[in-house]
Amino acid sequence: MKTPPNFEDELEEETESDEVFPVFREGAKFGELHLEVGMKFNTKWDFKEAVREYTIQEGMRIRFNKNDRKRLRAVCKVKECSWVIFASKDRDDTCWQVKTFRDDHSCAREDKNRTANRNWVAIKLVKKNRKYPNFRHCDANTFFKTKYDLSLNRNSISKALSDARNLVYGDEKAQYAMVRDYGETLLKTNPDLGDYKTHGWCFISDMQKGLINAVQEVMPNVHHRFCEFREHREKLKRLNPEAWAYLEKWPTHSWTRSQFSHKSKLDSICNNACEVFNAKIKEAMRKPIITLLEEVRMFVMRTIAKNKVKLDNHVGILSPVIKSRLEKLRKESG
Structure with missing residues (x-):
């Protein structure tokens, strides 16, 4: 190993030498990082980061000084400690090299370190x-x-x-700028999913505002009975306030077709489906919007795939859960 120069002679020109000095390699495991005199670094930034990693590893506080384009020195913040490392550009001005390294650190280890920024x-x-x-x-x-x-x-x-x-x-703000492109991509790659009238899509809201506007923006011709009822209600109020006052006495589901349902009935009268879904995507909801949507999409796809496997050997038009409920009701009615 080449004898390190005295601290006062750190900036003196070195004599020519044919010795091969070690080159710092990134990726060393924490606890196994070491520095030595003559070690070379590609840039000043590499040297600073190596020193930062080393001092965090050793549990010591340091500060950098002589911070210019040609030289850089780090010393321990404890005045009584003699730990110091000095590096400067080599003769060819192509890399940085450690000129002085006094590693006789005698301070107690600390668990707080400002270099861990x-x-x-x-x-x-x-x-x-x-x-x-x-x-x-x-x-x-x-x-x-x-x-x-x-x-x-x-x-x-x-x-x-x-x-x-x-x-x-990805950046949260940048992802919001891609939401419309993301939606159009989904529609192109999933054409789409079928006609909402043919398949009788049902959109469930967990008491969140804005669902109607969101659905109508994606599917402008979607049939929404509540919206139609609201338009005719306002029209009736203007034409005949007395008639509206009479109708308002009765529950809407007993006299307006907009509140009737001609599809299969379900005995679920609460929003448990929404609550279960929200619980499943709780962790994803903390992430940026596109990442959130992708995780929801993958969750739904995995759920559908698992259910298909479960139903491969099932016989009948009813799902197993509904079939068991119906069988229970049949026995009770008998």
């Missing part, structure tokens, strides 16, 4: 978000505590987790 934390969380789509704040806190022995504040983790999700799933 928002950008560093976000980069570490990207892989976790890709592997675990529902990676949460508490999971991130445990991850940094167990692997890096770091105690990060809640605000820092929240912001970094948001940045990591944007990198993995």
